Amino acid sequence: MGATRERHTLGDRMLRKEDGRFVRGKGNYVDDVQLPGMLHSAVLRSPFAHARIESIDTSAALELEGVHAVITGADLEAQGLAWMPTLAGDTQAVLATDKVRFQGQEVAFVVADDRYIAQDALELIDVDYEPLGAVVDSRKALGEGAPVIRDDKEGKEDNFLFFWDAGDKEAAERAFQEAEVTVRREMFYPRIHPAPMETCGSVADYDVSTGQMTIHMTSQAPHAHRTLFAMVSGLGEHQIRIISPDIGGGFGNKVPIYPGYVCGAVASLVLGHPVKWMESRSENLMSTSFARDYHMVGEIAATKDGRILGVRSEILADHGAFNAHAQPGEEFPTGFFPIFTSCYDIPAAYAEATGVYSNKAPGGIAYRCSFRVTEAIYLMERTMDVLADELDMDPVELRRKNFIKKEQMPYHSVMGWEYDGGDYEGALQEALRIAGYEDLLAEQRKAREDGKIMGIGVSTFTEIVGAGPGKQCHIAGIEMFDSAELRLHPTGKAILKLGVKSQGQGHETTFAQIVAMELGIPAENIEVREGDTDNTPYGLGTYGSRSTPVCGAATSMVSRKVREKAKRIAAHMLEAAEDDLEWTGERFQVKGSPEQGKNMEEISFAAYTDVPEGEEAGLESVNYYDPPEMTYPFGAYLCVVEIDRGTGQVEVKRFIAVDDCGVRINPMVVDGQIHGGLAQGIGTALMEVIEFDEDGNHLNSSFMDYLMLTSMETPKYELGEFVTPSTHHPLGARGVAESPTVGSPAAVVNAVVDALSPYGVQHLDMPLTPDKVWRALRENGG
């Protein structure tokens, strides 16, 4: 059996073009890159969460046979490279000079013939540390006597990072004063990690003879990374080439620049050899960007019959030892948290956040989440259930009562967003239909009579994805547009080059489908290239579900630019006036004479063999697309759980997800993205967490204790499709991959709390591990 020989276009469940190399084991990941003369590296990391470095002795390591270099912070300091800027406008130590500030921080970088010798050399480096007290709990970071972590900053005497607020504080205050009912719930969204199956790494290859630096790296944003490398290293941007080959999952983990990349590049410059740096799993979990770590308070003011009058939230954000928060500009210290009024029509809202430093790994990044939307929606959806409980109202009914109506679109939220269409009631209705909600409620009553612990949780939400617009969103000042370059060759086959970079999302297939729809040529005839800064147009990369909203739009627009020129050529070929031609979706034809027409294959050939006078040869164009607004995918999720009374184990029995991401370019790929996001969201709710002991020792630094869902814990997903075209996108499409991670944790927690509600449980913080659930049951007589 093979793929059928259909001609695929937008909307088809086209099988993926990229699969061939992966199922054969022929993918090309960074660690697969082997270059002549390539050296390997290992990083010496701090065993302490907070300690002063008294001395570093590398002499024994340097004497080991096969070791080429041992780089320390002092070496980098001499070159002005000991510190680097972070995406959030802070500074981060590349290699520690004065102090170490989290366990696992980079202290020295060894380059050797192979990775085993490099590891051996680490054992021979003698570092004399003077341990200091550690700030582990963010709630104590600003307390009296807390050790000052960032004393590298002149005059810094505390661990305060930022204060931010948004919304109308007075209006919210009035709403709470006038409300008949108010609820308040503290909750913690724990620190978790994206943990892509491939860790981070690079092969830096400096060519002494040409002055060119090529870096093969696990990068979700190769162009932005090249610019940052140029700014930090002093090399010309034209002399740096970033190649992001096949990426083994990213989920935000591969957005920041890590010290290992910088050390690898420095080592290659100094030694004149290619140098590979590849993290182990423990290094990935301990030192690269974490996500979440938000202590939050959610408050809702409402009428007795459940009409919401106002919402408030208060956040304590732990950003670790260096602020390496990934966000669309420093103007967004809490990312897009202001989306927290979500899909509800709420007249007053206010949010404030305090950010602090702690002796933990730097972050936090947007792990499969458009910039803190996950935290915002979890807060809102948990607090909604708290209100429903207070009002003794069905959570479904409460949500229905407060939805923004589809007639209100385009809706302007009180927090300043313009929504691009949506039918939240319709999506919820569809989820309830799939679930058989009334029957489920009856089943739950029966289960409870039978002594079973069963719960039903819902979560309805809107996301906000697709940053820019460039005037609002940027990385280090570079506006968040994205780009596509399209060239049709004489035989009508095309190459499309993108500014984004897939980490598994299937761009080679879906972006070809967009061109196929726009130009009437089969997707099979379009090759998609990305991830090489020398050979693709400048773009800001793939994260925050921005590929389809921004680069997908650029692909549409560039196709239309090509079609404009094709029309002029077709007019010449048909000896007709341009105005007399019409586009059928397959070809240009003379109005009223359908027998006279030219398709894109014929036009392509003419573009190289018979161009009209005054027209340049060739058929190609480039588009840089700056989205006028973001897109707002939304969903309605329903989760059914059963809890084992004896062990506290939560089993997800059913998970229903109805997502609206607008027009679906490839429904198979969309479903796949939703499956994966649900597994990550359910994992977040049930088992994923990074914790520390009181000294700042990392407790989840391998896959033996950082638990992710396996095939045994994942339910069979029940997906529903809902399509409301986006009014902010030329194809009507929205991003999708992050909706399931945003929407599902609350559905699971709501279901578990619902299950435990007969035992008086009103809230449990994630992850809902068996011991936590068992204890909650036991303490309440269950």
Added chain:
Amino acid sequence: MRIEVSVNGAPRAAEVEPRLLLVHFVREHLGLTGTHWGCDTSNCGACTVLLDGEPVKSCTLLTVRTDGHEVTTIEGLWSGTELTPVQEGFHQEHGLQCGFCTPGMIVTGTAFLERNPDPTEAEIREAISGNLCRCTGYENIIKSIRWAVEHPARSRESRVGSRE
């Protein structure tokens, strides 16, 4: 230490350090980079290979232990343009996204179907529970293996990956 090992049907002799892990031997000494290194603790299964037909995690197996044995990697499962039903199943059922766990999943799934040619969904779930996937949420991987059950013949006319 000198070892002699059959890798994907071809005899190989090598001088290796006793501590060399099998994953590094196949990847870096033999250039078979389809076997991936995802964790160091035998949890993720991206490094799964067959040792005398049984799936093993090559990140925690010393190369010297394979002396006199047969190792099969993902590259040994297919030849020329022909894919195995399991490989084809992953393509047909969208059983992969980033592709990093895929070779390990395919190796595990292949060995499993040798033992259990007509498994239930629950049996497939159990069979792949030692292989982690961060992208797919597993459902399509289960369907992919099931696809192979339903299409047992080698797919002669496979066009997966071929580009017109």
